[in-house]
Amino acid sequence: MEPTAASRLILASTSPRRQELIRALGLPYEIVASEADETVADHLTPAEIVETLSERKARAVYERVPSYPGRQIIVGSDTIVVYNGEPLGKPADREDARRMLSMLQGNTHHVFTGITCIEAGSGRSLTAHRMTRVTMKPLSERQIDRYIETGEPMDKAGAYAIQGLGATMVEAIEGDYFNVVGLSLNLLADMLYSFNIEVL
Numbered sequence: 001m002e003p004t005a006a007s008r009l010i011l012a013s014t015s016p017r018r019q020e021l022i023r024a025l026g027l028p029y030e031i032v033a034s035e036a037d038e039t040v041a042d043h044l045t046p047a048e049i050v051e052t053l054s055e056r057k058a059r060a061v062y063e064r065v066p067s068y069p070g071r072q073i074i075v076g077s078d079t080i081v082v083y084n085g086e087p088l089g090k091p092a093d094r095e096d097a098r099r100m101l102s103m104l105q106g107n108t109h110h111v112f113t114g115i116t117c118i119e120a121g122s123g124r125s126l127t128a129h130r131m132t133r134v135t136m137k138p139l140s141e142r143q144i145d146r147y148i149e150t151g152e153p154m155d156k157a158g159a160y161a162i163q164g165l166g167a168t169m170v171e172a173i174e175g176d177y178f179n180v181v182g183l184s185l186n187l188l189a190d191m192l193y194s195f196n197i198e199v200l
């Protein structure tokens with residue numbers, strides 16, 4: 001089959017960041033919220049966690065997607081921060097955000113994002129992940145408290161947003177920036193190419 005740009009993507013996500021990122025690809029897309037359970041077994045590695053959850057999110061939408069005349073690829077994604085072997089999701093409350101930021105400040109952590117693509121008609125599925133290294137500069141307790149007061153940490157893995165005020169706390173990154181924000185466009189483009197969808 002010839003590569004085609006006429007296929008439609010369905011982003012299985014409520015994340016406004018992911019919605020903005022997928023728009024950058026310039027392909028037709030639709031957003032469908034995915035209500036997948038995000039609990040996983042304790043023994044999974046970070047890569048297994050984000051791959052399992054991205055799969056679960058994509059599959060939840062795949063199972064209820066209406067039929068459509070063209071090709072549709074459902075895209076699910078999940079992000080976690082890992083520090084010292086501990087996976088950090090979104091903070092439960094301000095205290096949890098304080099605990100996470102106190103650990104991350106002055107140290108290097110890893111951000112894992114998994115992506116799953118499922119083709120609606122055939123059910124063919126692909127899952128992969130990327131990892132980015134992020135180093136935060138040392139922060140005082142007062143700086144952490146003031147950052148938490150902005151409300152920015154609350155719906156972000158690891159309690160910070162590199163694309164927001166959190167950028168002022170990041171000293172260095174190694175790897176794909178967009179993987180930290182929640183969707184590596186580089187990885188997604190490679191995965192779409194396996195479905196004969198050319199972004200460029």
Ligand SMILES: Cc1cn([C@H]2C[C@H](O)[C@@H](COP(=O)(O)OP(=O)(O)OP(=O)(O)O)O2)c(=O)[nH]c1=O
Pocket residue numbers: 012013014015017018034057077078079080081090111155156157158160161162163166180181182
């Ligand atoms: C580390 C980091 C995470 N994040 C976000 C990306 C994800 O939205 C969120 C991690 O939570 P996720 O559970 O991966 O995603 P979500 O619940 O926001 O959205 P959905 O499951 O519906 O797709 O953290 C940032 O926006 N910036 C950052 O710098």
